[in-house]
Amino acid sequence: xxxxxxxxxxxxxxxxxxxxxxxxxxxxxxxxxxxxxxxxxxxxxxxxxxxxxxxxxxxxxxxxxxxxxxxxxxxxxxxxxxxxxxxxxxxxxxxxxxxxxxxxxxxxxxxxxxxxxxxxxxxxxxxxxxxxxxxxxxxxxxxxxxxxxxxxxxxxxxxxxxxxxxxxxxxxxxxxxxxxxxxxxxxxxxxxxxxxxxxxxxxxxxxxxxxxxxxxxxxxxxxxxxxxxxxxxxxxxxxxxxxxxxxxxxxxxxxxxxxxxxxxxxxxxxxxxxxxxxxxxxxxxxxxxxxxxxxxxxxxxxxxxxxxxxxxxxxxxxxxxxxxxxxxxxxxxxxxxxxxxxxxxxxxxxxxxxxxxxxxxxxxxxxxxxxxxxxxxxxxxxxxxxxxxxxxxxxxxxxxxxxxxxxxxxxxxxxxxxxxxxxxxxxxxxxxxxxxxxxxxxxxxxxxxxxxxxxxxxxxxxxxxxxxxxxxxxxxxxxxxxxxxxxxxxxxxxxxxxxxxx
Numbered sequence: 001x002x003x004x005x006x007x008x009x010x011x012x013x014x015x016x017x018x019x020x021x022x023x024x025x026x027x028x029x030x031x032x033x034x035x036x037x038x039x040x041x042x043x044x045x046x047x048x049x050x051x052x053x054x055x056x057x058x059x060x061x062x063x064x065x066x067x068x069x070x071x072x073x074x075x076x077x078x079x080x081x082x083x084x085x086x087x088x089x090x091x092x093x094x095x096x097x098x099x100x101x102x103x104x105x106x107x108x109x110x111x112x113x114x115x116x117x118x119x120x121x122x123x124x125x126x127x128x129x130x131x132x133x134x135x136x137x138x139x140x141x142x143x144x145x146x147x148x149x150x151x152x153x154x155x156x157x158x159x160x161x162x163x164x165x166x167x168x169x170x171x172x173x174x175x176x177x178x179x180x181x182x183x184x185x186x187x188x189x190x191x192x193x194x195x196x197x198x199x200x201x202x203x204x205x206x207x208x209x210x211x212x213x214x215x216x217x218x219x220x221x222x223x224x225x226x227x228x229x230x231x232x233x234x235x236x237x238x239x240x241x242x243x244x245x246x247x248x249x250x251x252x253x254x255x256x257x258x259x260x261x262x263x264x265x266x267x268x269x270x271x272x273x274x275x276x277x278x279x280x281x282x283x284x285x286x287x288x289x290x291x292x293x294x295x296x297x298x299x300x301x302x303x304x305x306x307x308x309x310x311x312x313x314x315x316x317x318x319x320x321x322x323x324x325x326x327x328x329x330x331x332x333x334x335x336x337x338x339x340x341x342x343x344x345x346x347x348x349x350x351x352x353x354x355x356x357x358x359x360x361x362x363x364x365x366x367x368x369x370x371x372x373x374x375x376x377x378x379x380x381x382x383x384x385x386x387x388x389x390x391x392x393x394x395x396x397x398x399x400x401x402x403x404x405x406x407x408x409x410x411x412x413x414x415x416x417x418x419x420x421x422x423x424x425x426x427x428x429x430x431x432x433x434x435x436x437x438x439x440x441x442x443x444x445x446x447x448x449x450x451x452x453x454x455x456x457x458x459x460x461x462x463x464x465x466x467x468x469x470x471x472x473x474x475x476x477x478x479x480x481x482x483x484x485x486x487x488x489x490x491x492x493x494x495x496x497x498x499x500x501x502x
Contacts, residue, residue, distance in 0.1 A: 075103025
């Protein structure tokens, strides 16, 4: 009854697979201990001591910081010393751990140490996203719970490493990763809350949108992909995806595959959709597409990207609607953001608006290629329907109601060609969290030129443009996947004293 967790001595590895298996062994054992202890507590047995189990850690100590390939943006440390991070959820991050460790071993040829940290696993995180801890406990048990089990500690969940404000204590190892394990666990729980789907389903290529019309079309496309076909070429194309997941963790497997690796799951019957519903078109290698309706506004955009970032996606894009600011634009034209005027006012404490966001060539080229392929327009003709330039992101949906001189001055000075409420925030958080980012918007109104977004105009625009815009986004993700992660994760996103993990 209430024995302590299994004892694991630190071990060193020269093989990434063996190191990842050691992480899983420690994590599963410690989480299993917490779950078993909680089950006993819920059944009425009270432990005579505090019940604690801790996260696994990864540590590396090197004498020289030379690396084999200076083109890499991650997978190496900057200077000699010790480096350390706590880790969690090997069911989600197993491939990620193996890849990051593999690169460290290649670049530095020093063993990786795996052991048990002194950072407790909060009980809430050990029980997982699908467990409602309080539902079956009495009032007395709820009062006793914090005295017996570790609770989430916000002091361990900041973004100081990502923000570059982390102060290293004398003699302490430097961080290996942007996020500590408790911060990752918190975000995985929040993603379940906001999107209605578990962290295990998220894919490495993420599309954000601010309209449900895009989501409806994405669902139709994904359901078609899951449906069987007798066309050999179409079956081969569809077979790269294994399953489609909807809010409530409803899983539909691909009927074109003999063994998709998953089974159909009816999921939860939702009485309402979550705040920012997510849908996942899955691949076996995690290289599928996650699409999220983030709703309207920079606060939503920051909230969701704060949490998706811990999953370390390879790219995220914003596909949405915007106000066209130039008279030469027409409704339905595309805007490829090359720069951002950030007046969203939600990230200024973490990444001041004066800090420029570089355009990432790999993303920009893929977006332009996708527009050309889907529309059939090339070269100079592409300028008829797409304009590249600065997108202004604001926090006031009724910005048009400001006095004209105040409204137009900053927009004109910045040479902005479009305005929305999410793109600058999503790009800024991509920059902040080292996630390659891009934006392709579609002009749905032109308030400065008398074309306001009114019901009749909007309906026609939605019918004419949503499917094409989404097809461009999906093709862009396929092009980015073909580039490969080593090229996609740009050095432009890395700071002076960067962590080793992507």
